[in-house]
Amino acid sequence: MSNNSANWLTRFHRLGSPPSFYHLAGMLMPWVAVICVALFAAGLYWGLVLAPADYQQGESYRIIYIHVPSAWMSMFVYAVLAASSAISLIWRMKLAEAVARASAPVGATYTFLALATGSLWGKPMWGTWWVWDARLTSELILLFLYFGYMALVVAIEDKRTASRAGAVLALVGVINLPIIHFSVEWWNTLHQGPTVTKFDQPSIALSMLIPLLLMASAFKFHYLYAMLARVRVEILDSERRTAWVNALVTQRPS
Amino acid sequence: MIEFFQMGGYAIYVWPAYAITAVALILAVVSPLRRRVQMIRELTDIAGQHDANRSE
Numbered sequence: 001m002s003n004n005s006a007n008w009l010t011r012f013h014r015l016g017s018p019p020s021f022y023h024l025a026g027m028l029m030p031w032v033a034v035i036c037v038a039l040f041a042a043g044l045y046w047g048l049v050l051a052p053a054d055y056q057q058g059e060s061y062r063i064i065y066i067h068v069p070s071a072w073m074s075m076f077v078y079a080v081l082a083a084s085s086a087i088s089l090i091w092r093m094k095l096a097e098a099v100a101r102a103s104a105p106v107g108a109t110y111t112f113l114a115l116a117t118g119s120l121w122g123k124p125m126w127g128t129w130w131v132w133d134a135r136l137t138s139e140l141i142l143l144f145l146y147f148g149y150m151a152l153v154v155a156i157e158d159k160r161t162a163s164r165a166g167a168v169l170a171l172v173g174v175i176n177l178p179i180i181h182f183s184v185e186w187w188n189t190l191h192q193g194p195t196v197t198k199f200d201q202p203s204i205a206l207s208m209l210i211p212l213l214l215m216a217s218a219f220k221f222h223y224l225y226a227m228l229a230r231v232r233v234e235i236l237d238s239e240r241r242t243a244w245v246n247a248l249v250t251q252r253p254s
Numbered sequence: 255m256i257e258f259f260q261m262g263g264y265a266i267y268v269w270p271a272y273a274i275t276a277v278a279l280i281l282a283v284v285s286p287l288r289r290r291v292q293m294i295r296e297l298t299d300i301a302g303q304h305d306a307n308r309s310e
Contacts, residue, residue, distance in 0.1 A: 049258070059262030066275045102286075109282045113275050120271040124264055222279055229286035236293050249297040 016095045018235045019244045025228040032228065036221035043214030051208050063121040065211055068196070069219040070113035074142055075177055077107030077223060081149070082174045085167035094238070095231075097163040100170065101153055102230030106223055108146035114139055126190050134183035135191040138176060145173040159238055 047065035054061035081103045088096035118136070119129045130136065149166050156162035184193050195204045196212065204212070239245045261268040 053262060058264065060264035060267055062261065062268055063271045066271060070275070106282055109278050113278055116274050117271040120267045120274075124267050222283070226282045226286065229283065229290065233286050233289045233293060236290065236297070240297055245297065246301055249294055250301050 016093060018094060018098075018239050021095055022232055022235045025232050029225060029228055032221055032225045036218055036225055039214055039218035039221060043211050043218050046214060047208075047211035051211050052205075054208075057125060060121065060124050063117050064208075065215045067114060067117040067121055068212060069216040070110045070117060071139070072216060073219045073223055074107060074111035074114050074139065075180060076220075077103050077110060078142060078145070078170075078173070078177060080227075081107060081170050085170040088163060089167045089171075097160070097167075098231045098234040098238070099227065100167065101163065101234050102227050103223075104146050104149050104153070104166075106226045106230070108143060108150065110219070110223075111139065111143040111146060115143065122190070131190055133189040133191065134187035135180065135189050138180040138183050141176055142173075142180060145169075145176060149173075 043065065048062060051062075053059050081100050084096040084099040084103065087093055088100060115136070118139075122131075123129050149169055152169055153162045153166040156165055183189065184191050196209065236245060259265060259269075
């Protein structure tokens with residue numbers, strides 16, 4: 001192995017150590033915030049003002065710019081939760097445990113938003129706030145999976161045991177992700193089919209697709225910011241008896 | 255401008271959806287920021303008490 005790549009590996013390894021990550025996250029967060037706000041400003045202006053009304057749904061379709069990104073993020077964050085859970089089970093990496101714990105409440109927020117905004121869109125378009133169809137029910141199950149994970153992790157006293165138990169639950173719940181995604185194809189449903197992620201061509205006009213992608217990116221950066229902020233709290237909490245946290249809190253003018 | 259806020263008659267669905275989203279996204283960010291400040295204050299107090307015990 002070349003000297004260079006060994007050096008790179010050590011650096012990567014050091015990044016995974018709680019104090020380095022704590023400081024790195026603190027340095028990254030202002031930049032993430034600026035990008036996030038800029039993407040939201042562009043996405044909202046484009047989506048609410050510039051984009052044309054839908055020929056079938058009129059102005060009500062504009063809920064898409066928050067509903068679809070929320071729904072995507074609800075699944076994306078669950079995938080992160082599951083992946084970091086797997087890493088924490090296999091390599092016992094503390095940082096992965098912190099990422100998993102930090103992701104769950106943010107993912108639950110997106111899931112709640114997907115359901116709430118979907119309900120507000122469903123009422124004028126379908127004539128009902130809620131139906132027990134496959135897409136909506138599987139998304140509701142996703143919300144309960146997040147709640148289950150969060151409840152389990154706080155219920156067990158020992159933090160590392162709690163993370164391990166949570167990780168197993170998170171991994172079992174992964175089965176729900178393909179069910180959510182394919183639910184609109186496998187079962188008859190009121191929910192419209194995929195418009196963007198179809199393999200042939202997206203059935204959405206470019207003038208509507210661009211703001212949707214801007215909003216989706218804004219949500220990604222929002223997750224990154226919220227997750228990093230939560231990971232910092234998790235690190236401080238689990239490392240509270242270490243020398244570096246002690247040095248950190250005593251240096252700070254109070 | 256008024257037309258914009260009316261959202262083609264769908265204002266009572268569109269704006270609450272955006273309001274709920276704004277509140278939830280802001281809370282998701284503000285709560286960990288506040289918790290970190292609280293925790294640092296708490297840990298500073300504990301460190302201060304340890305120092306006081308040691309000097310006694």
